[in-house]
Each structure stands twice: as C-alpha cells, then as structure tokens.
Amino acid sequence: MTIALSHLAQSVRSQLPNLKVIAITGSQGKTTTKDLLQHLLSAVGESVANEASLNNELGVPLTLLRCNKNTKFCVVEMGARHRGDIAHLMEIAAPDVGLVLVVGKAHIGEFGSQEEIAETKAELIAGLADTSVAVLGTYDRFTPHMADGRAMKVISFGEKSSCLVRAADIELREGRAHFDLVTPEGRQAVGLQLLGMHQVANALGAAAAATALGISLETISAALSTAEVASKWRMALMQEDELLLINDSYNANPESMAAALRTLVLLAQERGGATWAILGKMHELGESSIEEHQSIGRLASDIGVDHLVSVGTRDFLSAEGDGEMVQHYFSDIASAVEITTHFSAGDVVLVKASRAEGFEVLAEQIMSAWKASE
Structure with a gap:
C-alpha cells in the first residue's frame, strides 16, 4: 500500500511544477517549526502541511496528495527510525527547500550514536537538487556542514553573528521570547506567542526557510509574532x-x-511560586538511558527546581538527594495525581514525558484534582 501511495504522491508532485515544497527534519522542533512555517506561508x-506529526512513509505522501493546482506551498516534516528513511521521503517530495534544525540525541537507542543520527538527517540535504536551497541550523557540530561540497545555496540560521538569518537582543517576557529578527533584508522586532527560549531556534528555522522562498522580512516577522501553539501538548499552558x-x-x-525545565524555572521566577517538574520516561535512548535520565535530574537541581516528581522510573532521582530540591516518586500516573495535595497557589508545574507514557492524561487529572480542591 505504501509503495503505491508513494508512486501516486510522486505523480501528483510532478504535475504541480509551480508548487514549492519545503522539507523539514531535526532531532527536535520539527513539528513546531512546521506549524510556524505553514502559518507564515498561509x-x-x-x-498544506502534515497533519499533527505524520512524518513517515505514510504521512508524507498523504500530505502531498492534499495539494492541487491552487496550492502554493507544501511543508513536509520528515522523521526517521532507520538510515534511508529520509532519503526515501526526499524521492517522493522533491523539495525546493530543505531545512535541518538540529542533531540531538532523540532516538539514539535506534541509531546507536549521534553520528549515525547526523548521517540520517543529512539525507535530507543529500536528496536536494543543486538548484534547491539548504537551510541549516548552527546549534550542533554536524548540521552546519551538511551541504559542504555542494553547489546549492545555503542559508544558515541561529544566534551567531555569522548566520544569514539570526536573532539579536533576545529577552524573555512572561516566558515568551522577544528578539530582533535579522535577515539580509534588514532587522525587525518579533514577539513570540510560544512558550520557552528554545522556541527562538524553531522560529529562526521557519524564518530562514521563508527567506529562501523570497518572503519579505515584514511578512515573516508579523506572522511569527501572531503564531500560536498549533499542535497539542507542546508547551501548552x-x-x-x-x-x-x-x-x-x-x-x-x-x-x-532541558529546555522545558529552564522554561519552568523562568516562569516561576516571574510568578514567585514553587516549581514542580513532573517527569516520566524518555524512550529510545539505548545504553545511555540511565545516564541521560540522571543528567536531567542533576540539571533540575542545578537550575533551582524545587520539586522533582519522577513517575514510572527512579532514574531521574539521586540516591544521595540533590541539594535543596525535594525528590518524589510515584509508580504510575494514577498514584501521581496525589502530588496535587502539596501544591500551593502561585506554583508552576511542568508535565513532560515521551509520547508512550500518556502524560497528557496526567496533566488533565492534575488540573481536575486542583480545581476540586479549591
């Protein structure tokens, strides 16, 4: 079925020569960047863009099949579980712009190393024609070099002064980033509606892709300043x-x-309440899983989280305790709701875990329990 679907999507793509296709990948931020870019291009x-994060051999063809002669832009998020996955999706989509956000540790259990992850993400750039544009983040040691040796145009983005598209004078107001967007066209103020400093990188990726398409700086900055959370359970207040x-x-x-924990602490500083990080398992980290969970626990303590609540795993917790941070453990979501009885007015709570843990249920139950206690 997927082979037939791929061929059909390729056929539709070939019949729409005026359609601009933008492909996006990266270890994190793909869906948010996709949503930002679609909002901007609209x-x-x-x-047209992928529904939710349907970014595989089924989702990408289905996205292309929604395009018609009136569609001007198609934004396709591309994910991968194995080497060759993105190369296959590139053959289907034939993008005009390829955007790689960052190479991180997501799915390292599947790939074995960050180098293998980088090779897989680089398939997106390798699959571009030389007439296409490569849009590359500068947040890791791999991504900036993915187009080395290629004749295509490259647009770099980030916070370094050498980036073609960059953010300057960044500050947080009520947990949301405000900055000057700098492009070859000039400089324009942007105030994001999305929560967290890490959203700057996602916004810059969208801005750089839009710049590659010839969209004006004024249009880009205005759209970024009005975009709201489009996909569920992503830094939603x-x-x-x-x-x-x-x-x-x-x-x-x-x-x-790490990004979510820093946002939690910054929001609490503005409100004056205690911080509660309610965390569940991070999946697909392979042999480094325990080490990565412990590292997050140490970070929570180092940046001043008041309460670390570990649900379904003890790997976040330190046997010796972690400074002034209070540690809590619950075996499952049902029992974790009890932590609500310890909250006080003004507190800020973070609920985060891998998709399979179903923590959206815990978030709803916590809010219901808090409301019932008032």
Missing part, C-alpha cells in the same frame, strides 16, 4: 485559579527536557 498563499501547568507531554528527549 499569509502569502494557500499552503493550562491555568486553574492560581495554579499554572505547562503541558509538554507530547514527547521528550534530553534536549527538549
């Missing part, structure tokens, strides 16, 4: 009376865990 013309909960339960890896 201000210019009809656009839930509030009930005086309790604020960050529902980031869609997925988790070491890099996204």
Whole structure:
C-alpha cells in the first residue's frame, strides 16, 4: 500500500511544477517549526502541511496528495527510525527547500550514536537538487556542514553573528521570547506567542526557510509574532485559579527536557511560586538511558527546581538527594495525581514525558484534582 501511495504522491508532485515544497527534519522542533512555517506561508498563499506529526512513509505522501493546482506551498516534516528513511521521503517530495534544525540525541537507542543520527538527517540535504536551497541550523557540530561540497545555496540560521538569518537582543517576557529578527533584508522586532527560549531556534528555522522562498522580512516577522501553539501538548499552558501547568507531554528527549525545565524555572521566577517538574520516561535512548535520565535530574537541581516528581522510573532521582530540591516518586500516573495535595497557589508545574507514557492524561487529572480542591 505504501509503495503505491508513494508512486501516486510522486505523480501528483510532478504535475504541480509551480508548487514549492519545503522539507523539514531535526532531532527536535520539527513539528513546531512546521506549524510556524505553514502559518507564515498561509499569509502569502494557500499552503498544506502534515497533519499533527505524520512524518513517515505514510504521512508524507498523504500530505502531498492534499495539494492541487491552487496550492502554493507544501511543508513536509520528515522523521526517521532507520538510515534511508529520509532519503526515501526526499524521492517522493522533491523539495525546493530543505531545512535541518538540529542533531540531538532523540532516538539514539535506534541509531546507536549521534553520528549515525547526523548521517540520517543529512539525507535530507543529500536528496536536494543543486538548484534547491539548504537551510541549516548552527546549534550542533554536524548540521552546519551538511551541504559542504555542494553547489546549492545555503542559508544558515541561529544566534551567531555569522548566520544569514539570526536573532539579536533576545529577552524573555512572561516566558515568551522577544528578539530582533535579522535577515539580509534588514532587522525587525518579533514577539513570540510560544512558550520557552528554545522556541527562538524553531522560529529562526521557519524564518530562514521563508527567506529562501523570497518572503519579505515584514511578512515573516508579523506572522511569527501572531503564531500560536498549533499542535497539542507542546508547551501548552493550562491555568486553574492560581495554579499554572505547562503541558509538554507530547514527547521528550534530553534536549527538549532541558529546555522545558529552564522554561519552568523562568516562569516561576516571574510568578514567585514553587516549581514542580513532573517527569516520566524518555524512550529510545539505548545504553545511555540511565545516564541521560540522571543528567536531567542533576540539571533540575542545578537550575533551582524545587520539586522533582519522577513517575514510572527512579532514574531521574539521586540516591544521595540533590541539594535543596525535594525528590518524589510515584509508580504510575494514577498514584501521581496525589502530588496535587502539596501544591500551593502561585506554583508552576511542568508535565513532560515521551509520547508512550500518556502524560497528557496526567496533566488533565492534575488540573481536575486542583480545581476540586479549591
């Protein structure tokens, strides 16, 4: 079925020569960047993008099959579990712009090393024609070099002064990033509606891809400043009376865990309440799993998290305790809801784990229990 679907999608793509296809990959931030870019491009013309994060050999063809002669842009997020997955998707989509955000540790259990992950992500750039544009993040040691030796145009993005598209004068206001977006066209203020400093990289990726398509700086900055969370359970704020909960339960890896913890602490500093990091397992980390979980536990202590609540695993917890941070353990979601009885008005709670842990249920149950206690 998927082979026939792929051939059909290729046929549709070949019949739409004016359609601009943008492919996105990376260890984290793919779906948020995809959503930002589609929002941005919709201000210019009809656009299509993957539903949710359907980014595999089924989702990418289905996305292309939604395009027609009126579609101006198609944004396709590409994921991978094995070498060759992205190369196959590139053959189907034939993108005009290829965007690689970052190479991190997500799925390292599947690939074995970060180098293998980088090789897989690089299939996106390898699959581009020389007439296409490579858009490359500068947040790791692999991504900036993925187009080395190629004749194609390259647009770099990040926070370094050498980046073609960059963010300057970044500051957080109520947990949301404000910065000046700098492109070859000039400089324009952007105020993100999305929560967390890590959203700057996602916004810059979308801005750089839009720049590759010739979209004006004014249009880009205006769209980024109005874009809201489009996909469920990604740094979504839930509030009930005086309790604020960050529902980031869609997925988790070491890099996204660290970013979410830093956002938790920054929000609590503004509100003055205690911080509660309710964390579940990070999957697919292979032999480094225990080490990565322990590292997140240490980070939570180092940056000043008040309470670390580990659910379904003790790997986040230190046997000796971690400074002033209070550690809690619950075996499952059902028992973890009890932690709500320890919350106080003004507290900030983070709920985060890998998708398979189902922590969106825990987030809802916590808010319901808090409401019932008031």
